Amino acid sequence: MASAYYGYDQLQAIESFKDLVVHLHVNDNFGNYEELRITNRPVYNAMGTHNWTALGRGDLHLPIGWGAIEYERLLAPFKGFNGLVITEVLEHYYALHTSEIISGLDRVHRILKA
Numbered sequence: 001m002a003s004a005y006y007g008y009d010q011l012q013a014i015e016s017f018k019d020l021v022v023h024l025h026v027n028d029n030f031g032n033y034e035e036l037r038i039t040n041r042p043v044y045n046a047m048g049t050h051n052w053t054a055l056g057r058g059d060l061h062l063p064i065g066w067g068a069i070e071y072e073r074l075l076a077p078f079k080g081f082n083g084l085v086i087t088e089v090l091e092h093y094y095a096l097h098t099s100e101i102i103s104g105l106d107r108v109h110r111i112l113k114a
Contacts, residue, residue, distance in 0.1 A: 001059070005033035014077050023084035024075075026108055027060075028067030034058035049090055061090045063097055064104025075111045085109065 003010045034057040036044040052058040060067065064087060075081075087105055094101065 001029060001031055001033040004031055005035075010074060011077065014074065018077050021078070021081070021083065023086060024078065024081065024108075025086050025088065026064060026071075026105075027087050027089060028062035028064050028069050028104075029058070029060040030056045030068045032057040049093075053090070053093065061088050063087075063089050063094055063101045064107060065100070066104075071108060072111055075108065078112055079114060081112045085112070 002008075003013065032055075034044060034052060034055075036047070037058065049061075053060055064071065085105065085108055087101065087108075089101055
């Protein structure tokens with residue numbers, strides 16, 4: 001989201017810091033930055049996750065594979081990564097989708113170990 005909003009190359013940024021990474025925090029979204037996050041934080045905070053989800057904007061914490069993140073491309077620089085991989089989804093929305101959440105993590109694991 002930030003790369004599209006601020007106009008920088010994702011892979012170039014990843015290459016510049018990948019050797020410093022000790023854990024990966026992965027979840028999905030549609031790449032639509034919610035500008036209120038930086039222009040009006042009190043309003044952003046008051047919106048709550050139900051508004052972000054309804055609008056498809058911001059850090060939605062979707063299960064992996066439900067959004068638009070290109071995991072194969074963006075995780076390629078991390079092949080062989082042996083650190084911790086964390087996913088964070090909004091439990092009150094996705095509690096009934098545990099198998100899909102695990103499947104998404106398996107996908108990330110396969111990409112990293114390929």
